[in-house]
Amino acid sequence: SSGINAEYGDGKMMAIQWCREKKVPMLAVCLGFQLAVVEFARNVAGLENAKSGENDVLESKHVVIVDMPEHNQGQLGGTMLLGAREFQFTKECRLKSLYATCPGRKERHRHRYEVNPEYTEKLVAAGLDFSATNMDGTRMEAFDLTGVDNHPYFVGVQFHPEYLTRPLNPSPPYLGLILA
Numbered sequence: 001s002s003g004i005n006a007e008y009g010d011g012k013m014m015a016i017q018w019c020r021e022k023k024v025p026m027l028a029v030c031l032g033f034q035l036a037v038v039e040f041a042r043n044v045a046g047l048e049n050a051k052s053g054e055n056d057v058l059e060s061k062h063v064v065i066v067d068m069p070e071h072n073q074g075q076l077g078g079t080m081l082l083g084a085r086e087f088q089f090t091k092e093c094r095l096k097s098l099y100a101t102c103p104g105r106k107e108r109h110r111h112r113y114e115v116n117p118e119y120t121e122k123l124v125a126a127g128l129d130f131s132a133t134n135m136d137g138t139r140m141e142a143f144d145l146t147g148v149d150n151h152p153y154f155v156g157v158q159f160h161p162e163y164l165t166r167p168l169n170p171s172p173p174y175l176g177l178i179l180a
Helices: 010-022 033-044 096-097 119-123 170-177
Strands: 025-029 063-067 083-091 104-111 113-115 130-134 142-145 154-157
Touching: 010 025, 010 033, 010 113, 025 033, 025 142, 025 170, 033 130, 033 142, 033 154, 096 113, 096 130, 096 142, 096 170, 113 119, 119 130, 154 170
Parallel strands: 025 154
Antiparallel strands: 063 113, 083 104, 083 130, 130 142, 142 154
């Protein structure tokens, strides 16, 4: 799942929860990654009414997705993190094994929100396995719950792997989804 407006994310979060609980393979991209983090925060980590800062309709003290600090909040022109960025895996996971044959780990970005660093430890303690970060370790780039409770493939990425995928050379996250 992807998109720009998180105000209407409840239906997507219900689909994410269904995939997580019913063990249906899922790849969450960009906004989908963010909504999967919110869904996990609400339904697994117990953070009542957790939300994205992009959604100004819901009141909550648990804003688990925030505007990136280097961007001017409320100013939409020219404020996205754009372009190819390197990332690193922080632990062994299915997604890392899928990238094993790739020369370099660079993916294209197009977003202005990220996982709130104040909640990373709480989410990890509850079982959300952030498996990749940016190169300085400050931004969560991916989670991989594949294998947790025998889930065949439950991956979320903040970047856009579809920008680099080709019919005969699919990007690793999409290849993993297809193989699941």
